[in-house]
Amino acid sequence: MALSNSQSDDKTNYRVQTKKQIAMFVFGDSVFDPGNNNYINTSTSGIGKADFPPYGETFFPKPTGRHCDGRILPDFAAAYAGLPYWRPYLDPNNHNFIVGANFASAGACALVEDDEDGIPLEVQIDYFKKVSNLLKEQLGEAEAEELLKGAIYYSSIGGVDYTTFIYEDSNVTESQIQDFVNIVVGNITNGVKEIYKVGGRKFAFQNVAPIGCVPGSKQSYNTTGCVESLQTLATMHNSALNFAAEDLASELPGFKYLIFDFFNTLMDRTENPSKYGFKEGDVACCGSGEYRGSATCGSLTSPYELCSNPNEYVYFDLAHATEACNIQLIELLWNGTTNVTWPLNLRQLIELESETEISSNIDRLIDEPVAVSVSNTYE
Incomplete structure (x- = not known):
């Protein structure tokens, strides 16, 4: 079922029909962050945070830490699966980890040494391991292992x-670029293997966005077209990710995956906004400068412009899609054919059955929050 900006919060309207409780664990950067960076120290520039207006205004209607005017793709993925919208993993309140967790962090990188503002992928996976141990304590080894086996592991990382x-x-050379791509994808692959060791079997990969064509890149590099060096890196990464996923599928028994083509689906809307009902694909709704591509959206110290209707824009700020755009993209991820998500879509990946069914005891526990304290810092 299609979602709209006025969609009821009732997830039963479009929940996938399965025989078991679905869990989802989310890893990534600002595209997926529901507000984890609200709880960590980022640089003095504040680029890693979105906990101030006008972020969140379309739906919540207050800032939540999402780099969007409303809901982000993991929110819609959760809604389609019958799960709540995400609270940040680092939120100190109790969590219902039986339905999963979102560890994503704005500024996060696949390589630890690249991170200045965000929580690196490696640390996000460490957080997931802590959650898996809590689930084993709550459910028992067998039921927790089956829950983890049937869960979806949804990620978007690499762009930063x-x-x-x-x-x-x-001035990097072509060979240096290829080496770097191999290292980034290699780190992602290693992270997948760590999750697999804990029990993960179903992986939903979102490839890297057209990072050279977002408003922030065009403005930073003072170009009317896309920044080709960034586009080349994204393309090389996405190709390497395809091969890596195929290798993992042949190497790891029971490993299932999809790759959502975020690059081309977002690129098409950037280049052809009117085709999808948008008026603007180059300029962001919020920010300053020629493309509103600065990191000033919502700034208390720098002037910025804000559009009157985010639904008319592909991008809300320098690099992140509007809720209206996300609504279109999740439809493709959920029900799309192999030209946009391969070899499965998200609905098909969720509906793949585990070898055994989860005990009905989980139904009893879904609404019982897990009492757990989580650190607001990381090593």
Whole structure:
């Protein structure tokens, strides 16, 4: 069922029909962060945070830490699966980890050394391991293992690695670029294997966005077109991710996956906004400068412009899609054919059955929050 900006919060309207409780664990950067960066120290520039107006205004209607005017893709993925919208994992209140957790952090990188503002992928996976241990304590080993086996592991990571890489050295050689892509994808692969060891079997990968064509890149590099070096890196990463997923599927028994083509689906809307009901694909709704591509949206110290209707824009700020755009993209991820999500879509991946069914005891526990304290810092 299609979602709209006025959609009821009742998830039963479009919940996938399965025989077991679905859990989802989310890893990534600002595209997926529901507000984890509200609970960590980021740089003095504040780029890693979105806990101030006008972020969140379309739906919540207050800032939550999401880099969007409303809901982000993991919110819609959860809604389609019958799960609540995400609270940040680092939120100190009790959590219902039986339905999963969102560890994503704005500024996060696949490589620890690239991170300045966000929580690196490696640390996010450490958080997941802590959650898996809590589930085993709550459910028992067997039921927790089956829950983890049937869960979806949804990730979007790598874009910040590449923007940082080019920013620090714009004169890199082709061989250096390829080596760096291999390292980034290698780190992602290692992270997948760590999750697999804990019990994960169903992985939903979102490839890297057209990072050279977002408003922030065009403005930073003072170009009317896309920044080709960034586009090349994204394309190389996405190709390497395809091969890595195929290798994992052949290497790891029971490993199932999808790759959502975030690059081309967002790129098409950037280049052809009117085709999808938007008026603007180059300029962001919120920010300053020629493309509103600065990191000033909502700034208390720098002037910024804000559009009157975010639904008319592909991008809300310098690099992040509007809720209206996310609504279209989740439809493709959920029900799309192999030209946009392969070899499965998210609905098909969720409906793949585990070898055994989860005990009905989980139904009893879904609404019982897990009492757990989580650290607001990481090593």
